[in-house]
Amino acid sequence: MNVEMTVNGKTVKADTSPSLLLSDFLRENLNLTGTHVGCDTSQCGACVVHIDGVSMKSCTLLAVTVDGKSVTTIEGLARTANADLHPMQLAFHHNHGLQCGFCTPGMIMSAVDFAKRTPNPTEGDVRHWLEGNICRCTGYQNIVAAVLAGAAAMQAQAGG
């Protein structure tokens, strides 16, 4: 089946099988391996990307269902901030919000969408939102701190 979508600002056309998952399409066909696969039951969130700006688990979507849409992966995130790094990426770095880094792209993509929806989040808001993302390394404490800091930085950027 033919699909056409925009991935990180570039138009992508492909002839894919109807059963191909978006996560596999990104990783295998486009070599965008920043999107990770950590489970087969849509529980871990390592695969989160943005579809038309909304965070989604790319392992639960078929590539063909994204036809005509715009996809942003971790590799394209900085573009949306017009900077070397997105404020949320920087916040994860500054707050030691990652250890092995495997959950990190999914966490960051999820957090960016959250921060857009929730301009002045509380710690409880963050913990609640991150329910769909598992991190086995950090105990979440620094991830929560990173998301709060990233959200504040995004807010400041939007305001400024």
Next chain:
Amino acid sequence: MNVHTGIGASILRKEDRRFITGKGNYVADIKRPDMVMGVFLRSPHAHALIKGIDIKVAAALPGVAAIFTGADLAADKVGGLPCAWGVSNADGKPMKEPPRSAMAVDKVRCVGDAVAFVIADTVEQAREAADAIEVDYEVLPAVVGVLDAIRPGAAAVFDDIPDNTCFDWECGDAKATAAAFKNAAHVAKISLVNNRLVGNPMEPRAAVAEYDAGRDHYTMWTTSQFPHVVKVLMGNFVLNIPQHKLRIVAPDVGGGFGVKQFLYAEEIITTWASRKVGRPVKWVNERSEGFLSDAHGRDHVSEAELALDETGKFLGLKVRTVANMGGYLSTFGPNIPTNLYGLLLAGVYTTPAIHCEVKGVFTNTVPVDAYRGAGRPEATFLLERLVDVAASEMKIDKAEIRRKNMIDASQYPYQTPVIVKYDSGDPKACLEKALEDSDWGGFAKRKEESKARGKLRGIGLCTYVEACGLAPSRIVQSLGARAGIFESATVRVHVTGDVTVLIGTHNHGQGHETTFAQIVSEKLSIPADKIEIVFGDTDRVQFGLGTYGSRSLAVGGTALAKATDKIIAKGAKIAAHMLEAGEGDIVFENGSFAVQGTDRSKSFGDVVGAAYGLVNFPVDVLEPGMEAQAFYDPVNFTYPGGAHIAEVEIDPECGSVDLVSYIAVDDIGTVINPMIVAGQLHGGIAQGVGQALFENCVYDETSGQMLSASFMDYCMPRADNMPNMEIVTLSTLCTHTSFGVKGCGEVGTIGSPATVINAVVDALSHLGVSHVDMPATPSRIWRIIHNSANQLRAAE
């Protein structure tokens, strides 16, 4: 140097950038030209004879390149998976060590045992073909629980081991312990289960193997915590590949927690198959497949007794544990419930007599091996639960009973009655700090406040000690290790003065690229960003034993410091020549080599330049270049320890346990990077909290099916299950490592299960509850509350 990037600086991690931008290079990301994909067909039965495997239909399906079974491996003389640690029975006889073929040949011994490896152009094709393979099984009765497995008449996992017993190990002094119990004023008892866990690093295991026929050479990329050990075990013991023809690369690895420190069948089969099919072969575990094929952790059933005098002093400790080995012996399996468990049972207490018996038992389950903490969380859980039981039975404050029995700082080095000798520590200081920071004394008030809201509040305390920093080769070999354990590091100073470090440990989240750079930065006074840390590639790093057991900094970091010392010594030689001074007169300070007592000096850069520039260099007495290697084998383990305190609130209506506060006071020796240490503690505590409250690997007792084989059924902590934790570190110095470092990777996981369960039991103590098995799930707690309430009512 403008910014301090050495010891004690919380500098940001050098490795972060590639991870936050999606540029990490994990094994599943690797592609090779002409690569084919492998899929394992795994047994759906826990215990069955393989009567036949028919691959005809499957082999003819589109895209299929090859299908291999255990018989093919055997025909090609592929060896079995070796066990790297043997233990002895109490009578001195060696443990039973049945052979373990890389792929099942005539019998499967757990659900998930691999029976065929299918290779095709795509994963989908390989899966379809695997589905089309016909295996004729004769299903046998299975045993799952350890107590069932040692009952007379239980099904035998191995025909020639009818009692399913791998070993009957003991440590300590049975006679002295029996005598201590005779003199006891009180004996506290407990029976408990240490639940089976699945490590579940977020990155599933994977392997990519490429055979180069032109060079007769293999490269295998794998998710491993110790690539050199994979190279030795697999090359030398299984596939018979000379070491110089085998390269193992463990690039970015997405968490390990012990699970990735074993030699796995998939690594062997993928590597072997790459030669057979003449194309690179890639295999990536699916998560539910990982549940069935990653080695598991814990799984003990224990009974323990503590003898006390009338004042609450511990006189003796008796422990009997039955430990599950699973269906086969994993790489370090026998070492975990013996040496890493029994030898830590003294804890931080002065108990004079200890006796521990451990029976290792085969069952039809996934093999059990080291998982974060490995043996030490089990020892701590047992001991600290028992101490709480003793305290409440004798009506002594839980802090007081610990204080009374603790080893005093002045008693170090402290010889325990179970072989190990703690070099340094101050458990009382940790305890007092934790009591103070947690406002232990103010708990009653908080309990009242909770009660007013209809909640049951409990406080839990745990103290612990850990033996880590594996090495001491002499000691570990006396305990059954079949090789030496040490570490190596090479410091390569480039012509420009930039430094590359090649180290044998592996970084999979611990922040080594930053911490190790800080060590070199401290010693050479150069900024950490001029230092690159290379690991995980056996072609680049000469040798190393990898990362597990919190050994990286204590053993690897010390090797690195020693290699750096050799660089400084070489530099001093060169500087002496340049400054026309005696070598003994040169001191290295603040990045310069100076003639003592003068203002004549040469900068590090000048000296490095001379080492490569060879201007007027007396090459007959001084070798050019600037590179040094050191191997380090310490004299003892390191012994981090500490005290943790947690408070929980239980909702009696639904049984849910809310962890409301957690304080960890840990003595981990010198801290190189406080930010990284806090992160390690957070993660470690979360994993222990996971065991205490959520995680449980459950098998159906009759069929041997795993009932918790996905993230839907195996519950791990998520962001809203964890509180913000308070991390405090104290530092008594380890006496034999560089800078006195001890290690911190596992301490959180060692202290937290007992801390949390002690708090849960405390919250329920008014109901007469003295123990709660892990995990303390809402349904378990709800049932306890209701049963006790009914009992109380009946008694009234």
